[in-house]
Amino acid sequence: MEKKLALYICKGCSIGDAIKTEKMENLAKNKYKCAIAKTSDALCGEDGLAMIKADIAAEGVNTLVLAACSGRVKYEEFDFPGCIVERVPVRELAVWTQEKSDAQLAFEDYVQMGIIKAQKGDMPEPYLMETVKDILVIGGGISGMNAALQAAEAGSKVVLVEKEAALGGFVSKLYKKIPTALPYKEPLIVDAEIEPTIKAVESNANIKVFKSAKVEKIEGQPGAFDVTITANGGSEQVRIGAIILAAGWKPYDASKLGHLGYGKYKNVVTQVELEEIARKGGITRPSDGKPAKKVAFIQCAGQRDANHLPYCSAMCCVTSLKQAKYVRQDPEAVAMILYKDIRTPGRLEYYYKEAQNDPGVMLTKAEVSGVTEGPDGNLFVEMTDSLLGSAVKLEADLVVLATGMVPATADDPVLNLQYRQGPGLPDLELFNGFADSNFICFQYETRRTGVYAAGAVRQPMNMSEAQEDATGAALKAIQSAEHVATGMAVHPRAWDLTYPDPMMTRCTSCKRCTEECPFGAIDEDEKGTPYFKPGRCRRCGTCMGACPERIVSFKDFHVDMIGSMMKACSVPDDEDEPRILVVCCENDAYPAIDTAALQKTKIDPAVRFVTLRCLGSMNLVWLADSFSRGVDGMLLMGCKFGENYQCHFAKGSELANYRLGKVQETLDRLQLESDRVKMVEVAIDEYGKVPQMIADFVEKIKDIGPNPFKGM
Amino acid sequence: MSDQIIKPDLKFTEAIIAAGGESLKKCYQCSTCTVVCDVTPDRKPFPRKEMLYAQWGLKDKLLASPDVWLCHQCSDCTAHCPRGAKPGEVLGAVRKMTIQEYSSPSCMGKMVNDAKFAILLFAIPTIIFLFELFIQGHLTNGIPRIPNGQLMSYSLMFPPTAYIDPVFVLTAIFAVVMFYKGVKKYWAAMAANHPEPPRKDVISAVIATIQEILTHSVFEKCGVAKDRSIAHKIVFYSFVGLAITTALAASYIYVFNYNGPYPQTNIVKWIGNVSGIALLVGITMVILNRFKNQEKSGIGSYFDWFFIFIVYGVGLTGMLAQILRLANIPVLGYPMYFAHLVFVFVLFAYAPYSKMAHMVYRTTAMVFAKYSNRS
Amino acid sequence: MQTSDKPSRILVIGGGFSGLTTAVDAAESGAEVIIVEKNAYLGGRVAQLNKYFPKMCPPVCGLEINFRRIKTNPNVTFHTMAEVTSIAGEPGNYDVTIQVHPRMVNSKCTACNACAEVCPATRSNDFNFGMDTTKAAYLPFNQAFPQHYVIDTKACKKDCGTPCKDACTYGAIDLDMKPETLTLKVNSIVVTTGWNPYDADKIETLGSGKVPNVISNMQMERLAAVNGPTGGAINRPSDGKPVQKIAFVQCAGSRDENHLAFCSYICCMASLKQTLYVREQNPEAEVSIFYIDMRTPGRYEKFLNQIQADQKVTFIKGKVAKIERAKGGDVTVTAEDMLTGDKVEKTFDMVVLATGMEPAGMSHQIPGVNYVEGFAASAAGVYAAGCGRNPMDVSKSAQDATSAALKAIQAGKGR
Known part of the structure; x- marks a missing residue:
């Protein structure tokens, strides 16, 4: 696109009171070759917008630099299709956060940076490749089958892979289930009825089912995954657009629960085993086949326990209440449930109430300390801290252990991705092996684009929750296949049509990008040369920040662009006036600054803000360049990292911090103090703290003294 | 560890239910009842524990306790019970059973x-x-x-x-x-x-x-x-x-x-x-x-x-x-x-x-x- | 899936976290979405939250991303201060009437604050649950989206609006703005009307509204929030004293047939989170949590363990059923500690009632939407998601809303 620049300066919202525009207008026209440089009393008003539109029509300007307010507001007004629009938030950064005496210089800096950004940027052109939209579902349990059915209903073709010889998963092993719908009234146990679902899957023309099958490997990228499935001794390759991981769970290994008598006494069984006993007809004791009359359920067996599963499996309380009703099919039998806390959240509380409202279903809070056997083969459950007494025993002829759920991904990558970064999903260790999302707001996010987890492999959950979960995962899978087909990124930059376009001729195969990419989007070929898979890419620019050769570029975001902007920023000659560049994440730190500005909070005039897609795209060359031209300090503002990371690109801020650890070398070469650069974690709601963080840093820089390169 | 063995008695629970304590199984042991009760002692207050004993059919604990009689059935507990378990009614039933238990001849009871x-x-x-x-x-x-x-x-x-x-x-x-x-x-x-x-x-x-x-x-x-x-x-x-x-x-x-x-x-x-x-x-x-x-x-x-x-x-x-x-x-x-x-x-x-x-x-x-x- | 067909048109009722999620997920899958939100801003309840459990991350972070997705997606439009008044038709083909209440400020507003500076009237700040006031011309909160001011007509009498109208140089204030009725044709509807905090004043025994310094958990969120009435300082309302001893009373109205019979799902985690607010702000502060069952399902258990490890936090198994005024603004709480079997009476600086979530349908039902005991229930063509459907937390709402997006798309497909 032949760019024709225009600069528009808004004088509204007290901008006009604080700054003079003539100098900037002249600079724009003469230095930056803008075709137009105009002002408006209110650029977002009818007149201002009409002026811009007229210029687009009459003058053919197509690259607009709008020196007005933040891009977070007035987005509808300043939408000019077909034009590159660069919003320069002079209202916030030069006026509202600055004293009047400092506003003019800040204004000039920001506008020049904006013009350079506009000059250096290009209209995005999407990365288009041949894609398919078929969905692979791994796992043929209740989650997988529902995901397949929902995706098929929405028109997708689905390939479903189940490791067992039959579909149905755990539900097909159940004797009964709890009613699917409220109100929970007798009968509280109903047939599991998985058969109709299995039939619906197997008879659906859009669903191809592989049974006794395994995903051997997955290569490629969203829209063009090549999935190798082995089944019945043979193997088959299918091309897939997106993947739903619904590999389910397995029960925790009860043989580790010797203290509860499992493995020692025949009449100690697990909940899963009780289903099997019940299916055979009647609750009987494994030791002698006699009907069990006193059944004790030990909740949280090997759960909520640092020595076993530290988490709660969320469904065992309801399962025991359900199984208590199995016991109560014999009117003389009693079911005794020993719990730490009864967990029936939401309206499952009603199930608790109904199931409990049976004379033979008895409950108490208790900490079970052990199970012993009496001479007659009866078992004694020893409890402390029970409501029945602080140290009591309970006699039972059958003990049922509510053992927890272990996700299929706990010790098996399942996906077998042929990615440079490994075969499974990263972050599993954060969630005890569950393929869960780190993001509260975005439950289906994984760090492998186009792969969405659903059901008990994602979080411990019950059947109806798993079905809902599967539906959502189906949507995400469909959505990602759609996006990759049009070259658009998926969450969180779900609007972005740019993609990383490395200049491979200059690549040194240092592999930093392949190691650092949070999404495993970059593989290596046989020679070790990085190989970008744009379909997997989330467009955070971490590769751009990682690359020492600075060869990774997006159309509207590249190392030279940001570097040039920084260079356009003034560095006062006066030794008492430091210049500090604050490089901040546009998702959280910048909105925080914007909010501080809205509250007219003043920020130290030494700083100039430069925003990045993610702090992960922070390239060290900017530090070197800035310091060598006299910038006194650099402050990086990124999201919180570590275990509860808030970075939308998972690793961006952490990687920026990691790279800073290596900046010492650069600073040493320049003979500069390492304290001149610092990274701080800023959350979006820390707008109250940002001015102080900056003031503290400015103070520190003043203590260190001016950059010796100043004025050189 | 104490050797106290809990012996649940379904028959006794059913008997309390039949005696007018039909709501007793609704109790989920929150102890609202003991707190709203103004007549209970602060130490080992009733009727929360009695509700649990009733649910487990612990006859010995219920019928050999003075507590059921310290209750005057003000019904504050019943009114505030979040589950409709009516502790007041249940204790009333237990009192009735206490009378039956100890009075003789039992056929008269x-x-x-x-x-x-x-x-x-x-x-x-x-x-x-x-x-x-x-x-x-x-x-x-x-x-x-x-x-x-x-x-x-x-x-x-x-x-x-x-x-x-x-x-x-x-x-x-x-x-x-x-x-x-x-x-x-x-x-x-x-x-x-x-x-x-x-x-x-x-x-x-x-x-x-x-x-x-x-x-x-x-x-x-x-x-x-x-x-x-x-x-x-x-x-x-x-x-x-x-x-x-x-x-x-x-x-x-x-x-x-x-x-x-x-x-x-x-x-x-x-x-x-x-x-x-x-x-x-x-x-x-x-x-x-x-x-x-x-x-x-x-x-x-x-x-x-x-x-x-x-x-x-x-x-x-x-x-x-x-x-x-x-x-x-x-x-x-x-x-x-x-x-x-x-x-x-x-x-x-x-x-x-x-x-x-x-x-x-x-x-x-x-x-x-x-x-x-x-x- | 949508590219070849005519896109589905989906109405999302409620612009809280569930509604936003349904909207962006459906729109990013090709559907055309209209959000109708009754508040003056999008974001709903989560906008009022200080942090999310268990990550202790700010809710506006996720909102910001979703707002950006809305801003950049032409398939999403929204109406604030709007309510659905009628729904007619059948799956695939609905006629919906929407009433838009006058904001008195049009989209020319630049959020420059000039109106508020001159506004002579004040109003109780409902965003902060009445714990402070704003001008009658106000921005609902500092990170509100859309960033447009509102004039509260109830607080702004007769000529009172003149100064702010004069102060606005953008012609953004229109004091003659009238309610507007819109009609829409959509293929399917998703109801994400969310929840209201249960009115704790209805609980006789817990002192709310009678005993000073007894507040609700949602008030606590505002109290701890940097954009709340105290700038984030956890000070008790009666005298502004920083809180040293605080109690959390679980199941305040939840799991209670006299109030909300269901478990509100979030309150245990919310109180643990708020415990952390207090403990992080004041290393000397002592916290007592009175509970029936601690419900921290799944990996939330880890969060419970974290709080349990704190020596200054005491857990008492026993529901509080008596809260009384004590000396000097203190509050006395009575419960039975079930594990010792004795009644305990403790005095605190402030007491937080973990009040539950009342689904929106309990107080207001939209004609044409199916409700069961106040909870919106899904039916063909009209789907429910989020806390208006079932008590759930934000993450479950996000998940639920994504599921609803697919159902809504399916219902609108090929019509």
Whole structure:
């Protein structure tokens, strides 16, 4: 696109009171070759917008630099299709956060940076490749089958892979289930009825089912995954657009629960085993086949326990209440449930109430300390801290252990991705092996684009929750296949049509990008040369920040662009006036600054803000360049990292911090103090703290003294 | 680790449910009940733990505890219970079962608490008194003959010294013996279940208990069913008044040889009439309160209503008999007096098994509670 | 899936976290979405939250991303201060009427604050649950989206609006703005009307509204929030004293047939989170949590363990059923500690009632939407998601809303 620049300066919202525009207008026209440089009393008003539109029509300007307010507001007004629009938030950064005496210089800096950004940027052109939209579902349990059915209903073709010889998963092993719908009234146990679902899957023309099958490997990228499935001794390759991981769970290994008598006494069984006993007809004791009359359920067996599963499996309380009703099919039998806390959240509380409202279903809070056997083969459950007494025993002829759920991904990558970064999903260790999302707001996010987890492999959950979960995962899978087909990124930059376009001729195969990419989007070929898979890419620019050769570029975001902007920023000659560049994440730190500005909070005039897609795209060359031209300090503002990371690109801020650890070398070469650069974690709601963080840093820089390169 | 073995008893739980505790399984052990209860001790408060024991059918823990009697069924717990488990009702059922458990013979307990036997229970005194009329020759073809033309005096048909008093004295002895047996067992059970050493001697515990009963000081703390304590107090004191009346009347006859009917100006008449009216007022209030609090605390069981019926019957027939005598309507008056005798018999003879027994068991429990430093 | 067909048109009722999620997920899958939100801003309840459990991250972070997705997606439009008044038709083909209440400020507003500076009237700040006031011309909160002011007509009487109208140089204030009725044709509807905090004043025993310094958990969120009435300082309302001893009362109205019979799902985690607010702000502060069952399902258990490890936090198994005024603004709480079996009476500086979530349908039902005991229930063509459907937390709402997006798309497909 032949760019024709225009600069528009808004004088509204007290901008006009604080700054003079003539100098900037002249600079724009003469230095930056803008075709137009105009002002408006209110650029977002009818007149201002009409002026811009007229210029687009009459003058053919197509690259607009709008020196007005933040891009977070007035987005509808300043939408000019077909034009590159660069919003320069002079209202916030030069006026509202600055004293009047400092506003003019800040204004000039920001506008020049904006013009350079506009000059250096290009209209995005999407990365288009041949894609398919078929969905692979791994796992043929209740989650997988529902995901397949929902995706098929929405028109997708689905390939479903189940490791067992039959579909149905755990539900097909159940004797009964709890009613699917409220109100929970007798009968509280109903047939599991998985058969109709299995039939619906197997008879659906859009669903191809592989049974006794395994995903051997997955290569490629969203829209063009090549999935190798082995089944019945043979193997088959299918091309897939997106993947739903619904590999389910397995029960925790009860043989580790010797203290509860499992493995020692025949009449100690697990909940899963009780289903099997019940299916055979009647609750009987494994030791002698006699009907069990006193059944004790030990909740949280090997759960909520640092020595076993530290988490709660969320469904065992309801399962025991359900199984208590199995016991109560014999009117003389009693079911005794020993719990730490009864967990029936939401309206499952009603199930608790109904199931409990049976004379033979008895409950108490208790900490079970052990199970012993009496001479007659009866078992004694020893409890402390029970409501029945602080140290009591309970006699039972059958003990049922509510053992927890272990996700299929706990010790098996399942996906077998042929990615440079490994075969499974990263972050599993954060969630005890569950393929869960780190993001509260975005439950289906994984760090492998186009792969969405659903059901008990994602979080411990019950059947109806798993079905809902599967539906959502189906949507995400469909959505990602759609996006990759049009070259658009998926969450969180779900609007972005740019993609990383490395200049491979200059690549040194240092592999930093392949190691650092949070999404495993970059593989290596046989020679070790990085190989970008744009379909997997989330467009955070971490590769751009990682690359020492600075060869990774997006159309509207590249190392030279940001570097040039920084260079356009003034560095006062006066030794008492430091210049500090604050490089901040546009998702959280910048909105925080914007909010501080809205509250007219003043920020130290030494700083100039430069925003990045993610702090992960922070390239060290900017530090070197800035310091060598006299910038006194650099402050990086990124999201919180570590275990509860808030970075939308998972690793961006952490990687920026990691790279800073290596900046010492650069600073040493320049003979500069390492304290001149610092990274701080800023959350979006820390707008109250940002001015102080900056003031503290400015103070520190003043203590260190001016950059010796100043004025050189 | 203690060797205490919990033995759940489904049958006992079912029995409590059948005895009016049908909501007991709804309890989820939040202890709202113990907190809203103003009459429970702070240490090991009730009724939360009793609800758990009831759910597990722990008969020993429930029937050998004074706590169920420390409850005055104010129903604050029931009103605030988040699950509709009605602890007040459940404890009421447990109290009923306590009476049945310790009273003997146990068949009597069952009969008193079963509507099927109500007619039989009334038939016994009816037959006794008809038999007395028969002996005196007041029956013609099996139908009582009403004395006519004379000044009305119930002693004409029912001479106290020869016929009435011996029956009631025997009845009273029976009741006292039965109560004694029950209380003895109950005390022993409580003592066995509460091995902690007592802090008070029995005498001062008894004194404190009597003080508490006379003032209703604990009962008055009730919130939701506040009116109940007033009604109960009226009924209680009317019984005290009637007891005084009976004692006075007995002394007139046996000490001063002064036979009735007494003039309305006589002190015994004063006390008797005031007490009788108070009884009717009190018991009417009891009934109204039950209807008023029906939603929050439940209407009560047959056990409750049988007792209310008897008390009401005693009061009403007594007052009417007097009015009919003064109005000189012998054709109604004599049958009414007959009915009165039947009701009074029912009240006393079945007292060890009916809700009347609460008077004794509650008092015992209160004494024990004080004796064992429970309240 | 949508590219070849005519896109589905989906109405999303409620612009809280569930509604936003349904909207962006459906729109990013090709559907055309209209959000109707009754508040003056999008974001709903989560906008009022200080942090999310268990990550202790700010809710506006996720909102910001979703707002950006809305800003950049032409398939999403929204109406604030709007309510659905009628729904007619059948799956695939609905006629919906929407009432838009006058904001008195049009989209020319630049959020420059000039109106508020001159506004002579004040109003109770409902965003902060009445714990402070704003001018009658106000921005609902500092990170509100859309960033447009509102004039509260109830607080702004007659000529009172003149100064702010004069102060606005952009012609953004229109004091003659009238309610507007819009009609829409959509293929399917998703109801994400969310929840209201249960009115704790209805709970006789817990002192709310009677005993000073007894507040609700949502008030606590505002109290701890940097844009709340105290700038984030956890000071008790009666005298502004920093809180040293605080109690959390679980199941305040939840799991209670006299109030909300269900478990509100979030309150245990919310109180643990708020415990952390207090403990992080004041290392000396002591916290007591009174509970029936601690419900921290799944990996939330880890969060429970974290709080349990704090020596200054005491857990008491036993529901509080008595809260009384004590000396000097303190509050006395009574419960039975079930594990010792004794009644405990403790005095605190402030007490937080973990009040539950009352689904929006309990107080207001939209004609044409199916409700069961106040919870919106899905039916063909009209789907429910989020806390208006079932008590759930934000993450479950996000998940639920994504599921609803697919159902809505399916219902609108090929019509």
